[in-house]
Amino acid sequence: MRHVDVIIIGGGPAGISAAIWCKRLGIDHLLLEKKQELGGQLTKIQNEIIDYPGMYAENGRKIQLIFAEHISSLDCCCSLNSTVLSIDDSQKTVTVDQEGKIETIHFHYLVLASGAGQRRLGVPGEQEMLKRGEDYSATSDGPKLKNKTVAVVGGGDRAFEGAIILADAGVNVYLIHRSQTFKARSQFIELATKKSNITIMTDTQVTAIHGENRVTSISLLNHTGETSTLNVDAVFVRIGIKRNSELVEGKVDINEQGLIVTGENGQTSNSAIFAIGDVCTPSICSSIASSVGQGAMTAKYLSSLMG
Amino acid sequence: MRHVDVIIIGGGPAGISAAIWCKRLGIDHLLLEKKQELGGQLTKIQNEIIDYPGMYAENGRKIQLIFAEHISSLDCCCSLNSTVLSIDDSQKTVTVDQEGKIETIHFHYLVLASGAGQRRLGVPGEQEMLKRGEDYSATSDGPKLKNKTVAVVGGGDRAFEGAIILADAGVNVYLIHRSQTFKARSQFIELATKKSNITIMTDTQVTAIHGENRVTSISLLNHTGETSTLNVDAVFVRIGIKRNSELVEGKVDINEQGLIVTGENGQTSNSAIFAIGDVCTPSICSSIASSVGQGAMTAKYLSSLMG
Numbered sequence: 339m340r341h342v343d344v345i346i347i348g349g350g351p352a353g354i355s356a357a358i359w360c361k362r363l364g365i366d367h368l369l370l371e372k373k374q375e376l377g378g379q380l381t382k383i384q385n386e387i388i389d390y391p392g393m394y395a396e397n398g399r400k401i402q403l404i405f406a407e408h409i410s411s412l413d414c415c416c417s418l419n420s421t422v423l424s425i426d427d428s429q430k431t432v433t434v435d436q437e438g439k440i441e442t443i444h445f446h447y448l449v450l451a452s453g454a455g456q457r458r459l460g461v462p463g464e465q466e467m468l469k470r471g472e473d474y475s476a477t478s479d480g481p482k483l484k485n486k487t488v489a490v491v492g493g494g495d496r497a498f499e500g501a502i503i504l505a506d507a508g509v510n511v512y513l514i515h516r517s518q519t520f521k522a523r524s525q526f527i528e529l530a531t532k533k534s535n536i537t538i539m540t541d542t543q544v545t546a547i548h549g550e551n552r553v554t555s556i557s558l559l560n561h562t563g564e565t566s567t568l569n570v571d572a573v574f575v576r577i578g579i580k581r582n583s584e585l586v587e588g589k590v591d592i593n594e595q596g597l598i599v600t601g602e603n604g605q606t607s608n609s610a611i612f613a614i615g616d617v618c619t620p621s622i623c624s625s626i627a628s629s630v631g632q633g634a635m636t637a638k639y640l641s642s643l644m645g
Numbered sequence: 646m647r648h649v650d651v652i653i654i655g656g657g658p659a660g661i662s663a664a665i666w667c668k669r670l671g672i673d674h675l676l677l678e679k680k681q682e683l684g685g686q687l688t689k690i691q692n693e694i695i696d697y698p699g700m701y702a703e704n705g706r707k708i709q710l711i712f713a714e715h716i717s718s719l720d721c722c723c724s725l726n727s728t729v730l731s732i733d734d735s736q737k738t739v740t741v742d743q744e745g746k747i748e749t750i751h752f753h754y755l756v757l758a759s760g761a762g763q764r765r766l767g768v769p770g771e772q773e774m775l776k777r778g779e780d781y782s783a784t785s786d787g788p789k790l791k792n793k794t795v796a797v798v799g800g801g802d803r804a805f806e807g808a809i810i811l812a813d814a815g816v817n818v819y820l821i822h823r824s825q826t827f828k829a830r831s832q833f834i835e836l837a838t839k840k841s842n843i844t845i846m847t848d849t850q851v852t853a854i855h856g857e858n859r860v861t862s863i864s865l866l867n868h869t870g871e872t873s874t875l876n877v878d879a880v881f882v883r884i885g886i887k888r889n890s891e892l893v894e895g896k897v898d899i900n901e902q903g904l905i906v907t908g909e910n911g912q913t914s915n916s917a918i919f920a921i922g923d924v925c926t927p928s929i930c931s932s933i934a935s936s937v938g939q940g941a942m943t944a945k946y947l948s949s950l951m952g
Contacts, residue, residue, distance in 0.1 A: 393715075
């Protein structure tokens, strides 16, 4: 069985930084990325990035290219198209599917940098919508949706912020929330309530998304059991963030927010497993800079452990 | 009295990142840097920097220039040549000497990013030596010191590593340590012991550094009370790192290693004071990337506190 001292799962900014630092410190390492390119959530950032010290980038794609080039110029060990199927923390092995080839690799330390993504509704029609590329940004796509009708699903800051941005772009917005109370900050709620082109529907769940080539309507269910159909041109699902921590569930402590509990160097409750980046960082504290910092700190700490 | 929501003390990578993020998040801020330029310890890095993700730099000066340009292009609020004289945490004020002008500024939150530096011996002649620029790097200056005699003072990894690098460059080295036991790793001690041009002197203190235009000798005192003089051409003081935490002593918890104790977002035991960068990070975990990450996380956290 192949052995690698440090296996890093996930090739976003945290994993990239960990790999760079492992290389720099002479640590035998392997970064496993399930997609065909590195970057994680970077490629989804449409806005300009002005807050990564020392760099200005028009969008996330630009930084993704620079980071991937850095990894490549240092000759870090990375394996793309590599999905981790399971982790055995007692045997210290991971089983990986590398384009159909299954391999089990032994490790000393595992660094989980698997990130986070949008939480999904899990209703019929949602996956089809996403596969068609109907995964919009309020900021970038608002102007294109002018005079159209959209549903924004959720009750937190991101749902309200998205609804307000869309309304300001001239979009007719239904803000649909399954409960009667909102987590969003009060300024957002007040502002949304005042907009004539935002209709707020509480105690209402979306049960299906319909449409063949594009979204045309959604099915709704309210708390009294009534169902209805609402014609919409787009659906924005803004129901929070989901951490990609399935691989280590039951193996490390995870808090009530779904975050892996970590010490200052990424230590988890399992001495063989470390976590960095969005899988263990609250959204309000997450950034490219913080992920990169966590990757560096954990690699330096591992170097000290391995003497 | 002038009020600023967030005052950042220290303009190294951590403070720079905090200022960039404050600007980015619309937080009223002021970065106070005592020197005439930003960068902190960056300008002292002589080696190439390959481990800050997304950037390659020949040396620390190059990154310092890029970071300073970033701060300037975003129009962050920075005040150079500004030495903080004192902090009153109950009144939430700092008193600053800005090129002779004394001002007291009120704050909501203070972010201490004052960094760390070499611990000094505190003996006569040391300050004069440093002022003359006789503050050498074993790596860069070793070849220039070939066939000369130098003293390396200290008993840890950095002292031994420096002694070995110098010896390999053909320098005659006296490694002088005040106790009989070393903190350095055993491989370093074994290697140094084998080198014919390293003489290890234990139980010996340096009590003075002599020389008019350059170092010519040092005074020594051993544990039996004997004094002696050793002719040397240079002195490398490698007795550890000192955190620049004087301003908050007694105001925040500091651990036995001299590090300010912080939570994951830079919180200290004092709710008005945050700490980031080398002032609160063990050397083994410190890097440009980690400091930058801490600056970002703390600024984002402060933004959430201020709603």
